[in-house]
Amino acid sequence: MPHVEVLPNSASAAAPGWTYVVDTGYDPSKVAINPKDRKRAAARPGARSDNELSARQQTAIARRIAELERDNDPKQSIAIAGKHATPKTQNARRIIQYQRQIKHWLDDEEAQLQQAPAPRTAQSSRRVGTMASIPPTPSEATPGPITPRPSATQADPSTQVDPLLSIDNLMPPPLDKAELDALLAAPPLSYAASHVGPPAPGGPPQRHFCDNCGYWGKIKCLRCGARVCGLECKEAHEATRCLKWA
Amino acid sequence: MPPKGSRKLSTIAPKHTLVLDNGAYTLKAGLVPAASTDLSYDSCTVIPNCIARSTRDKCTYVASELIHCKDFGELAFRRPVEKGFIVNWEAEKAIWEHEFVESTAGEGLMCDPKETNLLLTEKPNCPKELQKNCDEIVFEQFEFAAYHRSVGATFCAYTSADGSSLSSLPQECLLIIDTSYSDATILPIYSGQLIQSAVRRLNIGGKLLTNYLKELSSLRHYNMMEETYLLNEIKEAVSFVTSSKEQFSRDLERTWKGRLGDKRDLDTSIVVDYVLPDYEGSIHGYARPHDPVKSRMRRGLQPQQGPREDLLPVGNERFAVPELLFNPSDIGIQEAGLPEAIVQALGTLPEALKLAFLSNIVVVGGNSLIPGFMERLESELRMLVPDNYLLGIARADDPIKHTWLGAARFASQPDLLKHVLVSKAEYDENGSTWLAKKFAATAGR
Numbered sequence: 001m002p003h004v005e006v007l008p009n010s011a012s013a014a015a016p017g018w019t020y021v022v023d024t025g026y027d028p029s030k031v032a033i034n035p036k037d038r039k040r041a042a043a044r045p046g047a048r049s050d051n052e053l054s055a056r057q058q059t060a061i062a063r064r065i066a067e068l069e070r071d072n073d074p075k076q077s078i079a080i081a082g083k084h085a086t087p088k089t090q091n092a093r094r095i096i097q098y099q100r101q102i103k104h105w106l107d108d109e110e111a112q113l114q115q116a117p118a119p120r121t122a123q124s125s126r127r128v129g130t131m132a133s134i135p136p137t138p139s140e141a142t143p144g145p146i147t148p149r150p151s152a153t154q155a156d157p158s159t160q161v162d163p164l165l166s167i168d169n170l171m172p173p174p175l176d177k178a179e180l181d182a183l184l185a186a187p188p189l190s191y192a193a194s195h196v197g198p199p200a201p202g203g204p205p206q207r208h209f210c211d212n213c214g215y216w217g218k219i220k221c222l223r224c225g226a227r228v229c230g231l232e233c234k235e236a237h238e239a240t241r242c243l244k245w246a
Numbered sequence: 247m248p249p250k251g252s253r254k255l256s257t258i259a260p261k262h263t264l265v266l267d268n269g270a271y272t273l274k275a276g277l278v279p280a281a282s283t284d285l286s287y288d289s290c291t292v293i294p295n296c297i298a299r300s301t302r303d304k305c306t307y308v309a310s311e312l313i314h315c316k317d318f319g320e321l322a323f324r325r326p327v328e329k330g331f332i333v334n335w336e337a338e339k340a341i342w343e344h345e346f347v348e349s350t351a352g353e354g355l356m357c358d359p360k361e362t363n364l365l366l367t368e369k370p371n372c373p374k375e376l377q378k379n380c381d382e383i384v385f386e387q388f389e390f391a392a393y394h395r396s397v398g399a400t401f402c403a404y405t406s407a408d409g410s411s412l413s414s415l416p417q418e419c420l421l422i423i424d425t426s427y428s429d430a431t432i433l434p435i436y437s438g439q440l441i442q443s444a445v446r447r448l449n450i451g452g453k454l455l456t457n458y459l460k461e462l463s464s465l466r467h468y469n470m471m472e473e474t475y476l477l478n479e480i481k482e483a484v485s486f487v488t489s490s491k492e493q494f495s496r497d498l499e500r501t502w503k504g505r506l507g508d509k510r511d512l513d514t515s516i517v518v519d520y521v522l523p524d525y526e527g528s529i530h531g532y533a534r535p536h537d538p539v540k541s542r543m544r545r546g547l548q549p550q551q552g553p554r555e556d557l558l559p560v561g562n563e564r565f566a567v568p569e570l571l572f573n574p575s576d577i578g579i580q581e582a583g584l585p586e587a588i589v590q591a592l593g594t595l596p597e598a599l600k601l602a603f604l605s606n607i608v609v610v611g612g613n614s615l616i617p618g619f620m621e622r623l624e625s626e627l628r629m630l631v632p633d634n635y636l637l638g639i640a641r642a643d644d645p646i647k648h649t650w651l652g653a654a655r656f657a658s659q660p661d662l663l664k665h666v667l668v669s670k671a672e673y674d675e676n677g678s679t680w681l682a683k684k685f686a687a688t689a690g691r
């Protein structure tokens with residue numbers, strides 16, 4: 001048999017801390033922590049609700065994602081069995097003995113970039129437009145001749161195609177040889193800088209799901225900010241996952 | 247341009263090349279003789295890139311030995327590749343030795359590295375220190391005769407999407423979307439050369455999808471947190487991508503149980519019961535339409551005599567899990583979904599290149615096999631690009647072996663290969679820092 005345990009039934013008594021909240025994208029749990037924040041939220045009309053998560057909720061989300069992304073379980077150490085070739089050089093011995101995880105190597109890479117001199121060209125820099133919520137990499141943090149390029153999702157006259165004019169736009173300007181050469185010669189980005197940016201502003205709002213059953217999450221838990229679909233799932237949430245990642 | 251000090255290659259280069267697409271989940275490998283003309287997907291062997299340990303039979307399974315495992319319950323995995331990069335060389339070395347060097351090597355894979363070239367793929371944006379570790383192990387530990395390391399997708403320029411034709415000239419503009427175990431990467435390739443500054447990655451890979459399904463199933467039904475193998479099997483068996491956001495909403499309604507006092511019938515054309523294997527009579531499970539009566543019979547309620555069944559109902563998880571590829575924000579990952587990520591990557595390029603890349607997109611990687619994935623990707627991408635732009639998008643015939651086949655086709659052409667290989671003698675003379683620069687400079691071939 002696979003290892004399966006029947007989960008305990010959800011708690012019977014409803015705990016305090018719950019209320020029906022119409023989801024307006026405004027997070028009441030945050031108001032309790034920092035009353036000033038409400039003003040700030042109001043000053044940003046149309047701001048997406050995901051930008052308004054409390055620090056506690058953001059930590060919880062980050063922990064959960066880190067768990068979902070993990071490659072190896074540090075609690076499980078599996079020894080390499082059997083005989084195998086001994087290291088043939090000092091380099092090989094050192095490398096084979098490393099027990100570091102990818103996180104350490106990526107942290108090293110970022111630390112080295114912090115110390116490295118600023119890149120000479122804008123080529124290795126990310127354009128700033130799509131990087132709003134990602135911490136800037138050193139190359140981006142360096143003021144330099146970064147020219148943001150328009151992306152197709154932005155309102156730029158050259159990409160807003162009027163069907164009547166489309167024939168004119170069928171052929172974009174031919175490739176500039178020097179520009180192409182510069183593109184091909186540009187070095188790789190760091191791992192951290194290679195991530196895609198957040199969705200373009202003005203897109204559909206973030207969807208929220210019931211933390212228990214996966215249906216739409218219309219009710220918010222006041223203790224942890226998670227969403228549920230109704231009373232049944234609210235009880236199950238409290239019995240299992242409420243504040244699990246906090 | 248070759249850096250100063252590089253020498254002309256020895257003319258007696260080995261006759262065969264180990265072509266190795268070293269993925270986080272599986273190795274794709276094959277020995278390719280020079281000038282071979284009959285390469286196909288069938289020339290590629292897929293090997294689990296892991297060491298697995300069972301707490302039940304107390305056995306350790308190295309890579310291909312996993313095929314002998316009969317009980318995947320609570321099987322623990324050690325994977326040398328993390329986020330797509332080789333991190334743990336103790337484990338990767340043991341696996342390479344086991345699969346390519348020792349008598350345990352698979353059919354047609356055993357080689358003497360001293361008489362073999364190695365063509366090794368890597369993921370883009372690999373930290374330089376990890377590249378250096380890799381190069382040093384290849385030459386100093388395995389002592390391959392000659393070696394080249396490059397981003398795997400660049401080799402796809404040397405084969406057609408259906409894997410049928412060989413080409414000595416790379417395609418001019420090719421956009422590879424690699425949706426793999428570790429992540430999804432967008433790779434614009436111009437004449438076989440990666441446009442590094444436009445490469446983008448999305449943190450959603452097959453690993454995250456499996457872990458997500460494991461988390462949801464454990465929350466909703468049984469604690470299955472130690473059953474990674476089984477949940478991966480279930481994911482592969484039942485997941486699908488809805489055709490649109492609107493269809494997603496409809497399917498979510500059809501799989502909802504309703505409220506207290508207003509119960510709904512689950513749509514059994516979506517909700518399935520996965521019959522779990524017992525690892526005694528059965529090694530693998532299977533899905534069948536949901537039966538509310540049977541699924542209510544949990545362990546303990548079933549008759550002691552006769553066959554017992556453990557059922558895992560799978561409802562909205564079937565489509566909500568792969569939906570993360572299109573909406574990472576559903577679990578709070580603040581990254582654009584795959585179609586918008588493609589637009590972001592191409593947004594850094596001149597319009598003429600963007601247009602050319604959009605007309606020649608090839609999708610590789612195992613997640614592209616999820617039913618509905620290609621249709622959703624194409625229709626959402628279509629909405630994001632100007633109407634008058636041609637959109638040419640296809641899944642490689644074998645999206646798992648396609649990168650390997652491209653690399654194998656490259657390796658089978660001595661004229662191409664000799665320009666990029668570095669011999670062990672050159673390495674011994676110039677060292678690993680020189681080698682890293684050399685590979686960076688020859689990335690364009």
Ligand SMILES: [Zn+2]
Pocket residue numbers: 210211212213214215228229230233
């Ligand atoms: Zn619910």
Ligand SMILES: [Zn+2]
Pocket residue numbers: 221222223224225226237238241242243
């Ligand atoms: Zn809660």
